[in-house]
Structure formats: C-alpha cells, structure tokens
Amino acid sequence: MTDRSETGEAGDPTAARPGWLRLPAGIWALGLVSMLMDVSSEMIHALLPVYLVVGLGASALTVGVIEGIAEATAAVTKVFSGALSDRIGRRKGLAALGYGLAALTKPVFPLAPTVGWLVAARFVDRVGKGIRGAPRDALVADIAPPGLRGAAFGLRQTLDTVGAFLGPLLAVALMWAFADDFTTVFWVAVLPAFGALALILFAVHEPPRPVGLRRVRNPLARSELRLLGGLYWAVVAVAAAFTLARFSEAFLILRAEGAGLPLMLVPLVLVAMNLVYALTAYPVGALSDRAPRGVILGAGMTVLILADLCLALAQGLWGIGAGVLLWGLHMGLTQGLLAALVADAVPAELRGTAFGVFNLVTGVAMLAASVMAGALWEVFGPQATFLAGAGFAALSLLGILPLDRALHRRSAAMGREA
Numbered sequence: 001m002t003d004r005s006e007t008g009e010a011g012d013p014t015a016a017r018p019g020w021l022r023l024p025a026g027i028w029a030l031g032l033v034s035m036l037m038d039v040s041s042e043m044i045h046a047l048l049p050v051y052l053v054v055g056l057g058a059s060a061l062t063v064g065v066i067e068g069i070a071e072a073t074a075a076v077t078k079v080f081s082g083a084l085s086d087r088i089g090r091r092k093g094l095a096a097l098g099y100g101l102a103a104l105t106k107p108v109f110p111l112a113p114t115v116g117w118l119v120a121a122r123f124v125d126r127v128g129k130g131i132r133g134a135p136r137d138a139l140v141a142d143i144a145p146p147g148l149r150g151a152a153f154g155l156r157q158t159l160d161t162v163g164a165f166l167g168p169l170l171a172v173a174l175m176w177a178f179a180d181d182f183t184t185v186f187w188v189a190v191l192p193a194f195g196a197l198a199l200i201l202f203a204v205h206e207p208p209r210p211v212g213l214r215r216v217r218n219p220l221a222r223s224e225l226r227l228l229g230g231l232y233w234a235v236v237a238v239a240a241a242f243t244l245a246r247f248s249e250a251f252l253i254l255r256a257e258g259a260g261l262p263l264m265l266v267p268l269v270l271v272a273m274n275l276v277y278a279l280t281a282y283p284v285g286a287l288s289d290r291a292p293r294g295v296i297l298g299a300g301m302t303v304l305i306l307a308d309l310c311l312a313l314a315q316g317l318w319g320i321g322a323g324v325l326l327w328g329l330h331m332g333l334t335q336g337l338l339a340a341l342v343a344d345a346v347p348a349e350l351r352g353t354a355f356g357v358f359n360l361v362t363g364v365a366m367l368a369a370s371v372m373a374g375a376l377w378e379v380f381g382p383q384a385t386f387l388a389g390a391g392f393a394a395l396s397l398l399g400i401l402p403l404d405r406a407l408h409r410r411s412a413a414m415g416r417e418a
Contacts, residue, residue: 022145022148023144023148023151023152023155024143024144024145026139026143026204026205026207027140027143027144027152027155027156028155028159029199029200029203029204030136030139030140030143030156030200030204031155031156031158031159031160032159032199032203033196033199033200033203033204034136034156034159034160034163034196035159035160035162035163035166035196036163036192036193036195036196036199037099037102037103037163037192037193037196038160038161038162038163038164038166038167039163039166039167039170039189039192040103040106040167040189040190040191040192040193040196041102041125041167041189041193042163042164042165042166042167042168042171042270042274043167043168043170043171043185043186043188043189044106044109044167044186044189045167045250045270046167046168046171046253046266046267046269046270047171047175047182047185047186047266048109048118048122048250049250049253049254050253050254050257050263050266051182052066052115065370065371065374066118066119066122069119069123069367073123073126073127073130073363074126074127074129074130074133074359074363076130076360076363077126077127077129077130077131077133078130078131078133078134078355078356078359078360078363079134079220079353079356079357079359079360080356081094081098081131081132081133081134081135081352081356082133082135082138082219082351082352082353082354082355082356082357083219083220083352083353083356084352085134085135085138085352086138086216086219086349086350086351086352086353087216087217087218087219089209089213089215090206091135091136091139091142091206091352092135092139092200092204092205092206094131094132094135095131095132095135095136095139095200095204096132096197096200096201096204097128097131097132098128098129098130098131098132098133098135098136099128099132099196099197099200100128100197101124101125101127101128101131102125102128102129102132102193103128103190103193103194103196103197104128105121105124105125105128106125106186106189106190107187107190108121108124109121109186109189110182110183110184110186110187110190130359133355133356133359134352134353134355134359135352137153137339137342137351137355138351138352138354138355139204139206140152140153140156140339140343141343141348141351142206142207142348142351143207144343146344147289148289149289149340149343149344150285150286150287150288150289150293150336150337150340151282151285151286151289152285152340153285153336153339153340153343154281154282154283154284154285154286154288154340155281155282155285156336157277157281157282157285157332157335157336157339158278158281158282161274161277161278161281161331161332162274162278163192164270164274164277164278165270165271165272165273165274165275165277165278167189167270168267168268168269168270168271168274169267169268169271170188171185171189171267172264172265172267172268172271174188175263175264175267176264180263180264210348213348213349214347214349215349216349216350216353219350219352219353220353224350224353225353225357227347227350228345228346228347228350228353228354228357229345229346230406232342232345232346232354234402234403234406235338235341235342235403236357236358236361236362237399237403238297238396238399238400238403239338239358239361239362240361240362240364240365241365241392241395241396241399242301242304242334242393242396242399243362243365243366243369244365244368244369244392244396245304245308245369245389245390245391245392245393245395245396246304246330246369246389246393247366247369247370247372247373247385247389248366248369248370249270249273249327250370251373251374251382251385251386252269252270252273252311252324252327253266253269253270254377254382255320255382255386256269256317256320256321256324258382259314259316259317259320260317261317269324272321272324272325272328273324273325273327273328273331274328275328276325276328276329276331276332277328277329277331277332277335278332279332280328280329280333281331281332281335281336282336284296284332284333284336284337285336285337285340288336288337288340293337293340293341294400294403296333296337297333297334297337297338297400297403298397298400299333300329300330300331300332300333300334300337301330301334301393301396301397301400302397303326303329303330303333304326304327304330304389304390304393305390305393305394306326307323307324307326307327307329307330308323308386308387308389308390308393309323309386309387309390310322310323310326311323311324311382311386312382312383312384312385312386312390313383323386338358339355342354342358369389369392372388373385373388373389376388
C-alpha cells in the first residue's frame with residue numbers, strides 16, 4: 001500500500017541523493033538498536049557452543065537442539081506479537097518490550113551453573129527476540145519509502161550484522177585479556193544490551209498511522225490471512241525450503257574448532273562471516289530496488305551450495321575459512337531481500353502478521369534443520385551435515401521458478417495500473 005505519507009511529495013530535492021542518505025532517521029535508529037543488541041548476543045553466542053561442549057560437557061546434538069528450540073521459540077512468538085501490532089496499530093511498544101526482555105536475560109548467562117540454566121536463559125532471550133522481531137520489521141516497512149524498501153532493510157541488516165561481527169571480535173579480545181574466562185566475557189556482554197533498550201525507548205519514534213488505513217480486528221482470521229496474497233505465500237514457501245539448508249551458525253564454530261582453530265580464536269568464525277554479511281547486505285538491498293529479486297535470491301542459494309561444499313570437503317582451516325566467508329555472502333544476498341519481498345507483497349495493515357507468520361514458518365524449518373544437523377554430525381560426522389545442507393539448498397533453487405513468475409505477474413499488474 002503506497003501513499004504520500006510514505007513516499008513524500010513529488011519533486012523532493014533529496015531525490016538525487018544516494019539511497020542511504022535518503023533513508024529516514026528512524027531506519028538508522030532501528031539499525032543501531034539492532035547493532036547494540038547483536039553485539040551483546042553475539043559475544044555470548046560466539047562462545048556458547050564451545051562453552052557447552054568443552055565447559056559443561058554437552059554433545060553436538062544438544063547444541064543443535066538448544067539452538068533449534070531457541071530459534072523456533074522466537075519464531076512462534078513473532079506470530080502473536082506481529083498480529084497484536086496490527087490489531088492495536090502500533091509497533092514501537094512491542095519492539096521495546098522484546099528488547100527489554102532480552103536485556104534482562106543477559107545476566108543469567110554468567111551466573112548459570114548448569115546446562116539447564118543456559119537453556120532457560122536462551123529460551124527467554126529468544127522470547128524477547130520473538131516479541132520484537134515482527135513489529136520491528138513492520139516498523140521498518142512503515143517508515144521506509146516503498147521505492148527504498150530494499151535499501152532500508154539492507155541498511156538495518158547491515159547495522160545489525162556490524163554488531164554481529166563486533167560481538168565475536170570483542171569476545172576474542174576479552175578471552176585473551178581474561179585468560180579464557182567465559183564468565184567475565186558474558187558479564188561484559190550485559191552492557192550493550194541495556195544500551196539498545198535505552199536507544200529504542202528514547203531515539204525511535206513511530207510514524208503517525210496513515211489516514212484511512214483499515215483497522216484489523218483479528219489479523220489471524222482466515223479471511224485476513226487470505227488477503228496476504230499468493231505472492232506472499234510463494235515467498236514463505238521458498239524461504240521455508242531455503243531455511244532447511246541453513247542451520248544454526250553454531251555448526252560453523254564447531255567445524256572450525258574441530259579442525260584445529262585455537263579456543264581463543266573460535267569467535268573469529270562469526271567475525272569473518274558477519275563482516276562479509278555486513279559489507280554485502282546494504283548494496284544487495286539497494287540493488288534489489290532496481291534488479292530482479294528472484295535472480296538475486298537464486299544467486300544467494302547457489303553461493304550457499306558452494307559454502308556447504310567447502311565446509312564439507314575442506315581438509316584445512318583455509319578451506320573452512322573460504323566456506324565461512326561464502327556463508328556470509330549468501331546471507332547478504334538473501335536475508336534483507338526476503339524481508340523486502342514480504343513488505344512489498346502484503347497490505348500495510350497486515351505487515352506485522354505477515355512478518356510473524358513468515359518467521360514462524362522459517363523458525364520451524366530452522367528447528368528441523370538444526371536438530372537434523374546435530375544428529376547427522378553425531379552419527380556420520382561434520383561432512384554429512386554440510387553435504388545435506390548443500391542438497392537442501394539445491395532443492396530450494398527449484399522454488400525460485402514459480403516465485404519469479406509470481407514477481408513478474410505482480411510487476412506486470414503494477415505496470416498496467418500505472
């Protein structure tokens with residue numbers, strides 16, 4: 001849904017400026033909130049798989065189950081928070097609640113004496129992620145001009161991912177400074193989480209609700225879900241198949257550690273992956289505002305196949321490093337693009353619900369993928385895990401064909417309306 005309140009008046013003197021300079025301040029603020037929370041989360045996440053296996057004696061299957069349950073919990077919560085944001089017509093309050101809950105769970109990680117406590121903390125942290133995710137993404141779509149949605153989601157993803165590689169980098173430095181003391185690093189990670197909470201409370205401002213926008217009484221009613229449209233459900237189907245191929249990044253960490261990467265340097269795996277992700281997410285998002293998005297998505301799936309093959313077949317750290325970098329490139333090619341496709345495909349009053357359902361489906365797929373990856377690792381070894389991922393990525397490429405046709409039909413219809 002497009003109107004003057006979203007795009008600005010014709011003849012805007014800022015139109016000749018680069019896309020990233022034309023993005024509203026709210027997009028930048030939301031990106032910085034995501035960045036700070038990711039610094040906190042990834043400082044912990046970069047060390048948690050090894051801490052579970054080395055420090056607390058958990059198995060790789062346990063790591064897969066924990067990561068899968070954590071992400072699936074977030075996905076289920078997103079459905080209800082997204083629908084609630086559509087019902088009340090407001091996004092910021094729910095997003096702030098989610099960030100606040102995540103911040104409050106961070107002190108549990110350094111205090112946890114057993115795996116059970118860590119599972120509980122990870123679970124509650126992901127509930128917070130679930131509460132904030134769909135309203136935040138809908139808020140990005142509400143604030144961003146439609147012609148710059150790819151750039152807006154790309155910028156937010158870039159800033160989010162800057163945090164995702166700064167966090168592990170800080171973890172490496174602190175592990176060196178504190179002689180591999182996990183607990184101290186986990187305590188430092190508490191600080192940026194509360195910084196993110198302060199920023200969303202005081203620096204993010206929700207735009208006024210557009211005049212005449214339809215009120216939705218029950219966003220999850222069958223009649224409302226039908227209004228999401230065929231293009232939206234095609235995006236969901238392709239994303240679900242694709243998610244089966246991209247299990248938790250915890251397995252990248254375990255692969256590098258098993259190949260001989262020193263414990264202190266293990267977080268560099270996520271640093272390298274997220275650096276590539278951060279460098280590519282905004283340019284790809286901006287490109288997707290001008291180029292066929294189905295083609296870009298297919299390129300991302302192809303890169304994931306190459307990443308999995310490197311990680312499965314490489315014998316040394318250099319080959320594994322190449323796989324990690326390709327993994328980051330596939331993320332930059334796909335994640336912001338999928339979010340922009342969701343925002344474009346649905347009515348404005350149902351954006352929260354659309355992002356919630358999208359994340360539910362992909363979260364369930366992530367749970368299945370992570371558990372399957374852990375089981376394959378335990379029974380057949382890491383090569384089987386990554387070869388299976390390559391197989392699922394190859395199958396997901398088949399879904400690009402109907403999605404691309406749906407995108408072409410939508411473009412043709414818009415051209416006729418214009």
